Amino acid sequence: MSGQPSTSAQPVLKTEDxxxxxxxxxxxxxxxxxxxxELDEGRAVVVIGESGCGKTSFAKAVxxxxxxNVHTYTGRVYLDGQDIMALDDExxxxxxxxxxxxxxxxAAMNALNPVLRVSxxxxxxxxxxxxxxxxEEALERAREMFRFVGVPESFLSRYPFELSxxxxxxxxxxxxxxxxxxxxxxxxxxSALDVLTQANIMNVLKKIKWETGTSYMLITHxxxxxxxxxxxxxxxxxxxxxxxxxxxxxxKEPLHPYARMLMAAVPKLRGDEDLEFIPGQPPSLLDPPTxxxxxxxxxxxxxxxxxxxxxxxxxxxxxxxxxxxxxxxxVYGTQPAVATGD
Amino acid sequence: MAEQxxxxxxxxxxxxxxxxxxxSTWKRLLRYTLxxxxxxxxxxxxxxxxxxxxxxxxGYVDEIRRSQIREQIAVxxxxxxxxxxxxxxERQKRIDAEVAVEEKRLGLDKPFLVRSFNYLxxxxxxDLGRSENMTSDSGSRQVRLIILExxxxxxxxxxxxxxxxxxxxxxxxxYLSRHYGSWLDRFFVALSPLSSAPGWFYGIFLILIxxxxxxWLPFGGMVSVPPPESPVRYALDVAYHMILPIMALTLSSxxxxxxxxxxxxxxFSSEDYVEMARAKGVHPRAIERRYxxxxxxxxxxxSFALGVIGVWMGAPIFETIFNWPGLGRVLFHAVQxxxxxxxxxxxxxxxxxxxxxxxxxxxIYAIVDPRxxxxxxxxx
Numbered sequence: 001m002s003g004q005p006s007t008s009a010q011p012v013l014k015t016e017d018x019x020x021x022x023x024x025x026x027x028x029x030x031x032x033x034x035x036x037x038e039l040d041e042g043r044a045v046v047v048i049g050e051s052g053c054g055k056t057s058f059a060k061a062v063x064x065x066x067x068x069n070v071h072t073y074t075g076r077v078y079l080d081g082q083d084i085m086a087l088d089d090e091x092x093x094x095x096x097x098x099x100x101x102x103x104x105x106x107a108a109m110n111a112l113n114p115v116l117r118v119s120x121x122x123x124x125x126x127x128x129x130x131x132x133x134x135x136e137e138a139l140e141r142a143r144e145m146f147r148f149v150g151v152p153e154s155f156l157s158r159y160p161f162e163l164s165x166x167x168x169x170x171x172x173x174x175x176x177x178x179x180x181x182x183x184x185x186x187x188x189x190x191s192a193l194d195v196l197t198q199a200n201i202m203n204v205l206k207k208i209k210w211e212t213g214t215s216y217m218l219i220t221h222x223x224x225x226x227x228x229x230x231x232x233x234x235x236x237x238x239x240x241x242x243x244x245x246x247x248x249x250x251x252k253e254p255l256h257p258y259a260r261m262l263m264a265a266v267p268k269l270r271g272d273e274d275l276e277f278i279p280g281q282p283p284s285l286l287d288p289p290t291x292x293x294x295x296x297x298x299x300x301x302x303x304x305x306x307x308x309x310x311x312x313x314x315x316x317x318x319x320x321x322x323x324x325x326x327x328x329x330x331v332y333g334t335q336p337a338v339a340t341g342d
Numbered sequence: 343m344a345e346q347x348x349x350x351x352x353x354x355x356x357x358x359x360x361x362x363x364x365x366s367t368w369k370r371l372l373r374y375t376l377x378x379x380x381x382x383x384x385x386x387x388x389x390x391x392x393x394x395x396x397x398x399x400x401g402y403v404d405e406i407r408r409s410q411i412r413e414q415i416a417v418x419x420x421x422x423x424x425x426x427x428x429x430x431x432e433r434q435k436r437i438d439a440e441v442a443v444e445e446k447r448l449g450l451d452k453p454f455l456v457r458s459f460n461y462l463x464x465x466x467x468x469d470l471g472r473s474e475n476m477t478s479d480s481g482s483r484q485v486r487l488i489i490l491e492x493x494x495x496x497x498x499x500x501x502x503x504x505x506x507x508x509x510x511x512x513x514x515x516x517y518l519s520r521h522y523g524s525w526l527d528r529f530f531v532a533l534s535p536l537s538s539a540p541g542w543f544y545g546i547f548l549i550l551i552x553x554x555x556x557x558w559l560p561f562g563g564m565v566s567v568p569p570p571e572s573p574v575r576y577a578l579d580v581a582y583h584m585i586l587p588i589m590a591l592t593l594s595s596x597x598x599x600x601x602x603x604x605x606x607x608x609x610f611s612s613e614d615y616v617e618m619a620r621a622k623g624v625h626p627r628a629i630e631r632r633y634x635x636x637x638x639x640x641x642x643x644x645s646f647a648l649g650v651i652g653v654w655m656g657a658p659i660f661e662t663i664f665n666w667p668g669l670g671r672v673l674f675h676a677v678q679x680x681x682x683x684x685x686x687x688x689x690x691x692x693x694x695x696x697x698x699x700x701x702x703x704x705x706i707y708a709i710v711d712p713r714x715x716x717x718x719x720x721x722x
């Protein structure tokens with residue numbers, strides 16, 4: 001399941017040293033900690049990791065959807081080469097939100113305003129972002145989108161409470177597509193649905209990918225379902241990106257010890273090996289360890305793990321682990337280079 | 343938009359119910375309205391009948407009136423020299439005959455249960471009869487006139503004050519939800535216990551301060567004496583007299599309303615669809631209007647309706663404090679004078695006003711919230 005290899009020079013999405021910390025009563029939570037990441041045009045990346053590892057916060061940092069209790073929000077986010085962190089809120093709202101980046105939220109159940117008709121909600125972004133679109137044209141486009149994602153047109157004039165969970169999720173996808181954005185971020189789009197509906201939605205997503213060539217960032221902890229959609233895989237652990245690779249080689253052989261153990265915990269259709277689990281707990285993001293954050297749970301731990309590893313480039317793959325220092329062709333990103341202190 | 347309803351049978355995964363197309367907004371509203379009307383009418387009937395039973399002390403008032411009649415007639419005959427010359431049996435017979443006539447005239451010869459239903463019928467059709475002691479401002483003893491002449495004053499005062507209160511409280515609540523945790527926010531939260539006292543309580547203090555001490559505003563009443571000639575001056579004069587009562591009513595309910603509604607806004611603004619609207623790039627003002635205010639409005643209207651009903655209940659004392667020539671004061675007087683027809687009549691009107699309030703708010707509720715489908719019966 002590989003997409004067209006990217007030919008363009010610049011990636012659709014690129015983050016440099018992205019940081020998002022939250023202030024809580026217990027202290028500062030380092031939800032997204034110096035993440036360097038890139039996604040090429042027309043590809044779909046699956047961001048996986050345990051609950052609470054910062055996947056959703058990463059998406060929010062990219063979308064600038066910040067809660068009240070932000071402590072630190074720094075770094076660079078490039079969209080088609082444009083530094084969108086430099087934009088002020090109004091420009092960001094007018095030119096980035098939904099115009100270039102849209103979101104399919106975690107719980108589509110609650111993502112629709114209960115007192116507005118779904119057609120109006122789906123058409124709304126067009127009216128905001130495309131100045132010369134009339135209301136009728138916008139509703140017509142909404143109708144097309146409904147057809148495209150497989151929602152009957154008679155549902156256009158309904159209210160969200162009259163739709164089933166799967167239908168609402170489709171409506172949310174239609175809403176994300178209507179402005180033909182460059183990048184769609186899907187935050188666990190299927191996690192609240194039953195297996196059949198999940199399969200339905202995944203098929204819709206695949207169809208969109210083939211027909212529109214939009215780039216995806218799919219956040220999930222459901223490795224099995226998402227693997228069929230993925231071109232790239234990004235693994236997050238304790239607020240950091242620990243591995244970023246193309247899907248084919250990642251699913252064949254993950255590099256980072258955490259990614260290996262994560263994949264060993266995924267049930268497979270054939271093969272009778274026992275499922276493994278990862279002992280221990282992820283570290284608290286309130287006061288994470290200074291070295292490698294996975295070190296305490298890692299079976300390959302050695303002396304160097306007390307220091308924070310950089311992202312090593314290994315055959316075009318990026319992995320944040322000292323084990324690959326020798327094989328590495330270089331170091332990726334803006335990680336503090338002090339770590340190589342030997 | 344409603345023409346979309348009942349299109350081709352949708353495929354796959356939709357719910358079984360409602361698949362034939364949701365009822366259109368107008369049909370839904372109509373059905374809802376009729377259901378509410380019937381329910382409210384039954385409520386009014388029960389309320390009025392209970393009032394009749396209570397005001398007549400379950401029929402015991404009839405006994406009191408019978409002995410009153412007998413006494414009046416006996417006294418009347420006693421003062422008649424020709425009557426005093428008659429033998430005692432003859433005297434008794436004459437008195438009994440006179441009492442029977444009088445009782446028949448007042449309908450006291452029929453059992454109370456029958457008459458209570460007659461009262462009910464008369465009350466509901468606003469055939470409120472004649473008062474016993476009170477007269478209307480224009481000198482009539484028709485209970486209907488006594489009440490109807492006072493009704494506009496009450497409606498003007500309470501209607502204005504509730505609209506003012508709703509607008510101000512809504513605006514402040516929205517503002518505070520935007521500035522959650524600010525000193526103004528904490529100020530309103532801290533003062534919310536003030537709303538445990540009724541409006542007339544604040545009225546007394548406001549009269550003391552603004553009328554007795556500062557002499558800026560009148561003590562009470564609705565217009566100056568003599569009333570101004572020109573209609574414009576008259577309206578301004580009424581508005582001038584309404585400042586203190588409206589202040590009192592506002593003071594007694596604004597803090598709790600603002601506190602409650604601001605909390606509703608805060609709860610609703612943490613909904614996922616608000617964040618979605620932000621992600622969609624909807625203008626912050628539009629988010630506030632379409633994604634926070636609209637979904638919260640049904641909840642706020644419910645809370646407002648409860649408040650309005652509470653204010654109606656305080657009207658008799660409130661109007662008496664401010665010497666406001668309204669329905670509440672009629673009721674207050676009637677209770678003092680034990681004028682049963684007026685008490686019952688006022689209660690009937692209050693019951694109707696209450697039902698009307700609830701009805702209007704219900705309709706608004708159904709308009710702002712599409713999920714309300716009473717009598718639809720097809721929700722699973």
